[in-house]
Amino acid sequence: MTSASPRTHAPRPDRFDRRLLAPMILGSILNPINSSIIAVALVPIAAAFGAPASRTAWLVSALYLATSIGQPLVGRLVDVFGPRRLFLIGASLALIAGIVGTFAPSIGVLIAARVILGFGTCAGYPASMYLIRSEGERTGVQSPAGVLTALSIATQTIAVIGPTLGGVLIGVGGWRATFAVNIPLGIACLVLGYLVLPKHASSGADPSSGLRLDLVGILLFATTLVSLLLFLMNLHASMAWLLGITIVAGAGFALRELRVDDPFIDVRVFAGNVPLLVTYARAVVAAVVSYSFLYGFTQWLEDGRGLSASSAGLVLLPTFAVGIIVATLTGPRPQVRGKLIVGAAAQLVACSLLLFTSADTAVWLLVVVTLAFGVPQGLVNLALQNTVYYQADPARIGASSGLLRTFMYLGAMLASSASGALFGERATTGGMHDLAWFMVVSAGILLVVTVTDRTLKNVTRRE
Template structure:
């Protein structure tokens, strides 16, 4: 694989982008398929929501685990294995005879899509080390554009596919996508032993299987409780307490922990980024699934019509991300995006079964702006805040908190719409989402670290005498 010294190898962008969008496109296409699947299989919304929860449960647990494997063994082989599993999941879903098999297909999709994003972040860092480029903002923006906007265009794509061939097509489409990833990955991704990796990342590491298992048990119990919060499920909280305590004790006692809790506990800015990710995507996914179901069941739109109604959100999100993607400012993006999330949540309170279409579209347009800003800001923040030799697992944890937000959103949607997505439930949902959006704005406003620029992972690993020392600069507070 020929590389040009001093310049990012642009041939890496296509496989990175295509692989990283497999998860958001599968997440968002399902939004318009829940009602058709429920009708076809005789399942209520409280049952079909497991199709959402299964993917997020598998991905939330799997992302940091696979991200750590990427850190240890390199991105290429994990990328190829993961995308192959996506193709298999597409076949299982397309042939599924029951809701249970569909849930299994979604679990396989969740696991398979875990590799591409942390692999991409590690590849970006490797290229930064090779080229000596401190700020890969353009490449990070390309990832953000693809992920944020594909998550928005997914309902439109899903609606069109369902209109053409029924709900099974949203699973079938994964087969050609996986084949494309396998071809591009095989041809363009460098072999793992050829990567320009820092000395700490390439030294021998052990795999902390016990830590991974305790993490999986803890997070699974948390997510299961979030999905059905009830007093009868208190044993899950006991599992969380015991497994969580065991995880902390284990990770503090081993030389090479799966999650370095001591370093993580001392990295306040990174922890704040994870919390912001949780809040932002609780609002985003509750809107994506809850609002879409309301469009179909209360507003009376078809799956294709609901997808088209969400199209302006895609246009706004891709425009915003493209315009501001190369600017590294974080705080301004978060403040503007968070404020507009508050406006959008309040806008849901204005909607009724007979609301004019222009008002529905207006709310959709407002939501598009934070879709384009918040994910981009948190991604850029993480790239500078994470420790260099744990960038893959840190990126995986960022996705974990995103999917944790999605699980909270799924539970909120199930509580708001126990049998049918009606307007009363939409208004109840809007109140809770407004609280989450206000917390995001407050956390962004109070986090003073967002105004300081920290050297990137690549810059912090370059210890050669000729390496320039990045000069901290004060970041502007506009997006």
Template structure:
């Protein structure tokens, strides 16, 4: 796959990259770094039960091992992305991947569940650097070579992340079988070391943003952004009437954030530029809608397979394998052509068809039909993620590519939390068939809304490299 990347030539490796071809030496650190987050997000799924047994903690407490990573990464991606824009990808990549190794050691030695959750927070912050750095490197290489054709590189990032997310639970199970649940954290040490070596040897020292840094880092803006987002995400994780103060607190922080960002010369998020870039805002909305449906299906359908369809957990996992296989296949086959509008239209329509088919399933539906339905749902997962990633690359201000990419990931995490809240709302007591059908209607509405944002948007057919202006 990597050897055929668009824009990557077959010239022999030298210390100086070709002036007209993507620097192949950057691919390995970009891919290794970008998979740190999905591998840690997926491996923990099989470790929650043994960790709960080890510390005598119920599922309501061990779930924070998942939520802590989501919270830290959702905040960390755009924050670290902004630092990448200001100081270049190499420095933040090395700091971030170094933190991953430290977090791995702390997790392996954690004496309590609280310490383990703290290690997961540090892990989330550490894994926040690589993806924005990869997007910034892609942008800088396109500018250096004058060949703005990143489809192959973006596809490699997407396929690598999807592949690791699929094999993560199996890898976690293998590690637990060999060395116990602490091995799931220990594995981050060699992964971190590999990233540090590759990053130190291959990432360019001179890759820095052209933007002036005389005004420093907007720390108050970042703090207000973190408060706004964490408050909102905490509410989405467990939306109850008695937690009404969380969205109010989030809205208050949002107001303060807006006032701050509109007044400072070099804001964390330039609201003036973002407000004038309607296509990018719509891309963030599409990311939220697409990921809400994807995660709602993944979480809700899996629960229903085990409770409503009475399948064993292992059998439920096998039913979902076609979903991952379809997503990987579609990404690999379509990644070399951008075709953003076509991917979004087809992805939305197929997603709607899968949600409609979900209304027909019941406790007696054959397993082969359920596996086929999972495969159909994998098609939009392979299309929509690639399309929003490419859209962002084309629509974002070049000087803020990394922070814009981090914010795209944040909207994906918000979609995951919204999906969890939806699953909890429709499966009040157990994952039964009526609840699944209600969830299908919710996903169908979201998919229809996604399609409604795409059909009238003719600009998607003529996306061109950003000129740096709003």
């Protein structure tokens, strides 16, 4: 009796292999579920370890910092070696992080677990985008709108339902349950990845020839992000030297990548693709708004409004419902520019509503706010994902999609830093209003950048 091997049955040549959907979706949701589920756990963790809000903000930033560094690197490795082995390594790290976080004795160990988790969740999304592109080439269907929509709906569903799930888990098993959930998820990813994902490498590179990692470029890139995050987490004139390190390291990184044969991030390719760079910039400001809402508003619901973790999660549930409906209805439509304009305008309206909240605002009015945020939730992320898919070089779809996540995580780090700076010890109503103004400005920038970007019309034509 012979042992079973992955992908024993050949998929139909004219259809997307739907067996890939399960590992693609499960791998891609590892990051959003851990990004959002922590939102309702920050207050209980702070109470358990006697830590201020500015300290627990590192639980958010640590994951995004690790993922921002790891995403483009893992995306590049996926382009060269194919998705399978990177997917399995990432799933293993997520499993380890779940175990470490579940039994962490201090907030420092929790932060370390979030770093491991950040690197572990790097492979899912670029691996999925790689598989979508390779399946498109195999089947001859170059516009897999249905698959892209399914992937976007899955990730944003988890991102928004995460706080509700987190509230339930905390009610049942305490805040440690929000880390323990990675144990079954990691095991499921390992099993599905081994059984389903194909054992092949990218046609654009020969892994047998070896890949020379640009270690200097990786170090400079990491230095740029770390110093920038440390500056944002400590916005004082005395810390301006960190901003200087960010500028010097960033400039050194750009010069380095222009000179090496196999760069960590091919700056020349992206520098010659201005529409893609604008899309990345758009992803930053869009993420600033969505993650400020996810973390800041959730903390305020518990601290400023006095709701329990489970109740705060339920208040956020309408965002999930509206986002799914909007994404389902608009996903098959190719009008990327229209989605982004409507989404940015909806963000601006929703952020303005936060300015009218107070400690005694009725729950039904809070639900109205979360309903308003559901519209951009269903439009913006899907439109950004589709835009990158068509603007990126097909040979570097893994790295390009990884960079999309990197820029979104940069926005998340900015949001986390703003929440920590504006809230201080507790998430008060005054701090919530200050954060709301920050979100209004960011949403306004997103709207202006989108309305003035005429190249988005070309994306629709290409679809």
